[in-house]
Amino acid sequence: MNQAFEGKLQTDLDALKKAGTYKHLRHLTTPMAAEVHMEEAGDVIVLSSNNYLGLADLPEVVEAGKRGLDQFGAGTASVRFICGTFSIHRVLEERIAEFLGTPAALSYVSCWNANTGLFATICEAGSAIISDELNHASIIDGVRLASKARRERFKHSNMRELEEKLQSVADCFPVVVVTDGVFSMEGDLARLPEIVELARKYGAIVVVDDSHGTGVMGKTGRGTIEHYGLTGQIDIITGTLGKALGGAAGGFVAGSNALVDTLIQRSRPQLFSNALPATVACSSLAAIEYLESHPELVERLRDNTRYFRDALNRMGYKPLDSESAIVPIIVGETAFAIAVSDKLLKAGVFVTGFGYPVVPEGTARIRVQISAALTKDEMDRALAAFEKVGRETGLLKV
Numbered sequence: 001m002n003q004a005f006e007g008k009l010q011t012d013l014d015a016l017k018k019a020g021t022y023k024h025l026r027h028l029t030t031p032m033a034a035e036v037h038m039e040e041a042g043d044v045i046v047l048s049s050n051n052y053l054g055l056a057d058l059p060e061v062v063e064a065g066k067r068g069l070d071q072f073g074a075g076t077a078s079v080r081f082i083c084g085t086f087s088i089h090r091v092l093e094e095r096i097a098e099f100l101g102t103p104a105a106l107s108y109v110s111c112w113n114a115n116t117g118l119f120a121t122i123c124e125a126g127s128a129i130i131s132d133e134l135n136h137a138s139i140i141d142g143v144r145l146a147s148k149a150r151r152e153r154f155k156h157s158n159m160r161e162l163e164e165k166l167q168s169v170a171d172c173f174p175v176v177v178v179t180d181g182v183f184s185m186e187g188d189l190a191r192l193p194e195i196v197e198l199a200r201k202y203g204a205i206v207v208v209d210d211s212h213g214t215g216v217m218g219k220t221g222r223g224t225i226e227h228y229g230l231t232g233q234i235d236i237i238t239g240t241l242g243k244a245l246g247g248a249a250g251g252f253v254a255g256s257n258a259l260v261d262t263l264i265q266r267s268r269p270q271l272f273s274n275a276l277p278a279t280v281a282c283s284s285l286a287a288i289e290y291l292e293s294h295p296e297l298v299e300r301l302r303d304n305t306r307y308f309r310d311a312l313n314r315m316g317y318k319p320l321d322s323e324s325a326i327v328p329i330i331v332g333e334t335a336f337a338i339a340v341s342d343k344l345l346k347a348g349v350f351v352t353g354f355g356y357p358v359v360p361e362g363t364a365r366i367r368v369q370i371s372a373a374l375t376k377d378e379m380d381r382a383l384a385a386f387e388k389v390g391r392e393t394g395l396l397k398v
Contacts, residue, residue, distance in 0.1 A: 020335030021355060026345075031057035032247055034373040038350065045382045047351040047368045049247075052216050052325050053297045054373025055287045056247030065248070068282025080275050081264070088281045093260075095288055096252050100222060100239075101231040104260040107276050108269055111211050111240035111251030115142035117267035118207070118238060118253055119176070123149035128172035130165045130204075132156055132179045134186065139178055139209055156183075159194045166202040174205050181210035181224030182217065185359050185367065187326030189217070192228045207236040211251075215244025216325050221291050221298040227323075241280070246287035248280045301325055301372040304379065308370055311383050316396045319368070327368040331395060337364035340393055347385035 016022040027039040032051050038044050055061050068088060076083040089107055096105040108114040115138040123129055123146040131143055134156045143151055150172055154161040162177070169175050177199050179190040190208065199206045210223040218226025221244070225234050236259060241250030253263060264270060276284075291297060305325045312319055312327065319327045331337050334355025341353035344366075355364035390396035 020338060023338075026350070031062075033057045034371060034375065034378055036350070041345050041348075041350070044345065044348050044350040045374075045378050047349055047370070047382060049369060049371065050212070050243035051247045051371050051373070052244040052301055052369070053221070053287075053291060054371050055244065055290060058287070058290065060290055061246050061283045061286045064286035065279040065283035068279040072278035072282075075274060075277055077274075079271060079273060081271065085275060086278050086281070088278050088285070089275055092276075092281045092285045093252070095285055097254055099288055099292070100225070100237055100254045102237065102254040102256070104257045105252050105254040106260045106263050106267075106270070107241075107281065108251040108253070109273060109276050110242065110249060111209065111238055112138040112141075113269040113273065114238045114251035114253050115139050115209060116145055117142075117263065117269040118236070119143050119146040119149070119178075121263055121267045122174070122259070123176060125149070126172060127174050127176070128152065128169035129176045129178060130154060130162065130169065131177075132183075132190070134183050135178065135180050136184060136209060136211070139180070143178070156186075157188070157191050159191060159198065162195065163198055163202075166198060166204060170202070175202065176205045176207055178207040178209070181208050181213035182324045182326065184212050184326065185328065185354060185365070187320055187322030187324045187328055187367075189213075189224055189227070189323055192224060192230055192234075196230060196233055205235040207238065208234050209238045211238075211240040211243055212324060212326065214239045215291060216298070216301065217323070219298070220295045241276075241284040241287075244287075245291070246280070246284045248283055250276045250280050250284055297372045301370065304372060304374050305370040307376070308368065308379050308383070311379075312368075312386065315383070315387050315390065317386070317390065325370045327370065329366045329368065329395075330363055331366060332362060332364055334361075334364045336393075337366060340366055340389060340395070343389045343392065344385055347389055349382045349385045 028036050030037045032049055035045050072086050093105045093107055119142045125148040128150040129143050130152045133153045152165045154165050181190055213224035215221045217224045225231055236255040238253050309327050317329050319329050337353030337355050344351055351368055353366055
C-alpha cells in the first residue's frame with residue numbers, strides 16, 4: 001500500500017470533517033417508507049427520499065420482485081447481446097414506451113448509465129449539444145463523453161440564451177437540446193413548451209431527463225411532458241425506475257424504434273454492462289401497473305406537498321417556489337446545512353442538507369421531498385421538528 005497516497009486521502013478527509021462538510025452514511029434496518037428505523041437515530045420520518053408515491057415497500061411491488069427472482073434467477077452473468085436477454089426486459093420496455101407515449105424504450109441499470117450511454121452514441125463529429133447549466137450530473141458526464149460533438153451550455157431556463165446558442169450551432173447536425181424535466185436541487189420545471197418551440201424553429205432534437213417528474217407531474221403521473229400537454233412531441237426521454245417507480249434501481253431511454261435499435265447496437269453501457277436484474281425489472285413493471293390503476297396517488301402527493309409547503313411558509317420559512325414534490329429551503333453555507341439536517345435527525349426527521357459542489361457556494365439547502373405515503377400526523381410531527389430546529393438555529397425568529 002502506498003503510504004503517501006493513503007496519507008493524502010486521509011488529510012483530505014480530515015479537512016472535510018474540520019470544515020463540517022463530511023458526509024455520513026445512514027443505515028436503515030427497515031424498508032424505505034414514510035417512517036423507517038435507522039441505526040444512528042432510531043425511528044425517523046423520511047423527508048429525503050425519492051419514494052414519491054410510496055411504492056418502495058408496497059406489497060405488490062415487493063412480491064413481483066420475489067417472483068422475478070424465482071422465475072429468472074439472479075442474472076445472466078453477462079451482457080444482453082452475448083448471453084441473451086430475459087423476456088421480462090422486453091415486457092418492461094414495451095410498458096415504459098406505452099406509459100410515456102413513445103414507440104420504443106430501452107432499459108439500463110440506472111439513469112446514469114442511460115444518460116452516459118445516450119449522447120456519445122447519437123452525437124458524433126459535426127453534431128452539437130446544448131445543455132441547461134443546472135442539469136443533473138449524469139447529463140453533464142454524458143455530454144462530456146460525447147467528446148467529438150460541439151458542447152454548449154445556456155443559463156438556467158434562459159430562453160433568450162438558448163436561442164442564441166441554437167443560432168451559433170446552425171452548421172451542426174444533429175443539434176441536441178437537453179434539459180431536466182424537474183430540476184432536482186431547485187424543484188422547478190423546465191420551460192418545455194418554449195424549448196420545443198425553439199427546437200422546431202432551428203431543427204433541433206429535444207432530450208428530457210424526467211427522473212424527478214415521472215410519477216410526480218402530470219394528471220396521471222406520466223411526468224413533466226404530460227404536465228405541459230406535450231406527449232408525443234419530445235424526441236427522447238430518459239428517466240429512472242429508482243425513484244417513484246419502485247425505488248430500487250434502473251433507468252431507460254424512450255424514443256423512436258430507430259433510436260432504440262441504435263442504442264442496442266452502439267451504446268457502450270448496453271454493450272459492456274449487464275442488464276437490469278430481473279427482480280428489479282419485475283418490481284418496476286408492477287410499480288408502473290400500480291400507478292396506472294391508482295392515479296389518485298398523484299393527487300395525494302400533490303395534496304401532501306401543498307400542505308407541507310403552506311405550513312413551512314406560515315412558520316416563516318421561505319422555500320423555493322415549485323410545482324414538483326421537491327421543497328428546497330436555502331440556508332446559506334454547506335456546513336450550516338449539514339448541521340441543520342443533523343439537528344432535524346436528532347428531532348426524528350431524516351432530511352438531507354446539500355451544499356457545494358452539488359449546489360453553488362452560498363446556496364446550501366435543506367431539500368425536503370414529499371411522499372404520497374406520508375400521513376397528516378407524520379407531516380405535523382415533522383413540521384413541529386422544523387419549527388423547533390428553525391428557532392434553535394436562527395432560521396426562524398424566536
